[in-house]
Amino acid sequence: MAQGRILAGFLAPHPPHLVYGENPPQNEARSEGGWEPLRWAYERARKSLDELKPDVLLVHSPHWITQLGHHFLGVRTLRGKSVDPIFPNLFRYNFELSVDVELAEACCAEAREAGLVTRMMRNPNFRVDYGTIVTLHMIRPQWDIPIVGISANNTPYYLNTKEGLHEMDVLGKATRRAIERTGRRAVLLASNTLSHWHFHEEPAVPEDMSKEHPQNYEGYKWDMRMIELMRRGQTREVFRLLPQFIDEAFAEVKSGAFTWMFSAMGYPEIPGELHGYGTVIGTGNAVMEWNLVKAGLAEAEQVLGAAALSQSAFPAPSRG
Amino acid sequence: MTIVAAFLVPGSPLPRLKPDNIPWGRIAAGCQRAGRALAAARPDVILMYSSQWFAVLDELWQTRPRLAGVHVDENWYEYGDLPYDIKVDTELAHACVAATRRIGVASRGVNYDGFPLDSGSIVASHFLNPEGALPLVMAANNLYHSAETTERLGRMAAEVAHEQGRRVAIVGVGGLSGSIFREEIDIRSDRIASHEDDRWNRRILDLVERADVAALRTELPQFAKEARADMGFKHFYWILGALQGKFYGARTHAYGPVYGSGAAVVEFTI
Ligand SMILES: [Fe+2]
Numbered sequence: 001m002a003q004g005r006i007l008a009g010f011l012a013p014h015p016p017h018l019v020y021g022e023n024p025p026q027n028e029a030r031s032e033g034g035w036e037p038l039r040w041a042y043e044r045a046r047k048s049l050d051e052l053k054p055d056v057l058l059v060h061s062p063h064w065i066t067q068l069g070h071h072f073l074g075v076r077t078l079r080g081k082s083v084d085p086i087f088p089n090l091f092r093y094n095f096e097l098s099v100d101v102e103l104a105e106a107c108c109a110e111a112r113e114a115g116l117v118t119r120m121m122r123n124p125n126f127r128v129d130y131g132t133i134v135t136l137h138m139i140r141p142q143w144d145i146p147i148v149g150i151s152a153n154n155t156p157y158y159l160n161t162k163e164g165l166h167e168m169d170v171l172g173k174a175t176r177r178a179i180e181r182t183g184r185r186a187v188l189l190a191s192n193t194l195s196h197w198h199f200h201e202e203p204a205v206p207e208d209m210s211k212e213h214p215q216n217y218e219g220y221k222w223d224m225r226m227i228e229l230m231r232r233g234q235t236r237e238v239f240r241l242l243p244q245f246i247d248e249a250f251a252e253v254k255s256g257a258f259t260w261m262f263s264a265m266g267y268p269e270i271p272g273e274l275h276g277y278g279t280v281i282g283t284g285n286a287v288m289e290w291n292l293v294k295a296g297l298a299e300a301e302q303v304l305g306a307a308a309l310s311q312s313a314f315p316a317p318s319r320g
Numbered sequence: 321m322t323i324v325a326a327f328l329v330p331g332s333p334l335p336r337l338k339p340d341n342i343p344w345g346r347i348a349a350g351c352q353r354a355g356r357a358l359a360a361a362r363p364d365v366i367l368m369y370s371s372q373w374f375a376v377l378d379e380l381w382q383t384r385p386r387l388a389g390v391h392v393d394e395n396w397y398e399y400g401d402l403p404y405d406i407k408v409d410t411e412l413a414h415a416c417v418a419a420t421r422r423i424g425v426a427s428r429g430v431n432y433d434g435f436p437l438d439s440g441s442i443v444a445s446h447f448l449n450p451e452g453a454l455p456l457v458m459a460a461n462n463l464y465h466s467a468e469t470t471e472r473l474g475r476m477a478a479e480v481a482h483e484q485g486r487r488v489a490i491v492g493v494g495g496l497s498g499s500i501f502r503e504e505i506d507i508r509s510d511r512i513a514s515h516e517d518d519r520w521n522r523r524i525l526d527l528v529e530r531a532d533v534a535a536l537r538t539e540l541p542q543f544a545k546e547a548r549a550d551m552g553f554k555h556f557y558w559i560l561g562a563l564q565g566k567f568y569g570a571r572t573h574a575y576g577p578v579y580g581s582g583a584a585v586v587e588f589t590i
Contacts, residue, residue: 066395067500068579081434086376088432117503123397125390127436151394200377200464201426
């Protein structure tokens with residue numbers, strides 16, 4: 001078996017509004033459109049993903065919150081209707097997905113080996129969270145690629161950002177080892193919004209784009225600053241600023257997906273491709289891609305592997 | 321007064337899912353005693369607020385006449401499913417939605433097939449309304465609402481029920497101290513995560529039993545902070561609001577740990 005590799009990572013936020021705006025057959029709610037620039041951004045990302053031809057998509061979602069460790073979907077087929085608890089008027093989506101259980105188990109085992117508490121979710125009636133489903137629909141509406149679903153352990157909120165993100169860093173490295181060991185060609189999806197200040201009331205017509213704009217100017221400026229650094233490939237600076245960004249822009253990257261993804265990729269200092277940016281009910285969302293194949297990093301696995309795994313944006317906190 | 325009973329019950333699904341584990345079984349037994357007391361009070365409707373049903377825009381109220389399905393808890397799926405079949409008093413729920421304007425809160429009803437009910441609402445209605453005979457009015461925990469706003473919501477809901485001539489049981493669903501163990505434990509010897517949390521829980525339960533509302537109002541903010549009380553203990557303020565800030569005592573049917581966090585079943589004397 002050839003050694004597995006990570007082909008690319010995408011920042012792939014999950015506002016259900018994007019599915020609502022698109023009107024796919026799986027969603028019950030119907031719209032007149034809306035949030036087009038973000039949906040067109042996802043169109044470009046879909047095309048890029050298609051060219052990568054991955055075996056598996058791994059998604060880390062902030063809306064499967066777990067308290068006792070990091071959990072992995074572990075049932076081969078999961079189906080049901082996903083209704084967004086906050087926006088049930090917009091998102092009532094019938095899904096069916098297949099899970100790469102072998103890879104999920106490998107991730108779970110590697111993470112446990114690395115000292116994290118981990119669990120496999122084996123209950124066939126489990127309702128997959130809407131963050132996972134929105135991200136997966138937006139990046140691959142055909143649902144023809146198996147997935148690995150990873151929960152967001154609440155450590156960043158329960159303890160503090162740095163300790164929490166240290167765990168996500170460990171989880172990312174474990175994920176990479178599992179991908180390499182199982183021979184998968186994998187794409188990582190960080191299901192995160194950037195600045196997360198939002199409006200508290202929805203317009204009468206949710207897709208009325210004359211009402212859509214950044215809720216908070218400071219949040220918008222933070223988003224632009226971070227995106228600009230990402231576009232330039234200044235990954236180290238991005239992660240130096242991340243805790244401050246999280247505090248000052250209430251950024252959803254606090255939940256860990258973004259750190260997990262970059263840790264798994266070895267924090268590459270390569271320019272991210274911005275497919276598009278837009279706000280949803282005031283929050284800042286960027287669809288971005290770090291294509292390791294184009295950057296020549298996916299092929300350099302053997303050489304890069306060890307070096308990548310030694311890097312860490314959030315070293316283990318020293319305890320008294 | 322049309323409030324005929326009031327209860328605080330935990331929202332953790334563990335006592336429901338695994339009552340054969342002795343520490344959790346004790347809490348389940350306490351919930352069942354509370355269920356019998358509720359039935360004996362012969363209410364027309366249960367007004368329930370669950371700390372685990374999150375809202376972030378408007379305050380949400382269930383307005384679907386019947387909610388039935390199978391829920392799986394996102395943390396404790398390994399212990400099985402939570403089937404539910406709940407009737408909603410839609411007339412009263414719609415009246416609550418309309419009346420929140422009085423207190424400056426925006427509300428909306430939710431009436432969607434497949435809407436994800438929270439574990440707390442499901443578990444509480446199982447224990448307190450085991451046959452599903454009574455209709456419920458179910459209100460969400462808006463994460464941006466303060467304890468004071470939640471108290472006003474509870475008060476308003478009780479007033480609307482009174483206007484409609486209902487006999488009401490008030491239920492707040494949520495835990496006490498909120499620290500759970502972060503690693504695997506032997507569940508048979510589950511305990512409150514720290515001595516300080518345990519002391520805080522007992523102190524609050526003692527004040528509730530003595531109906532010392534003034535002391536509770538003083539101490540609850542500190543309890544919320546120091547013991548990481550579940551959602552700022554807003555589920556208690558819902559009850560307090562509905563009781564117009566006044567009750568005469570309370571009986572603790574059970575108190576104990578659920579994976580380190582504090583859980584109590586309390587029946588208020590009204
Ligand atoms: Fe989100």
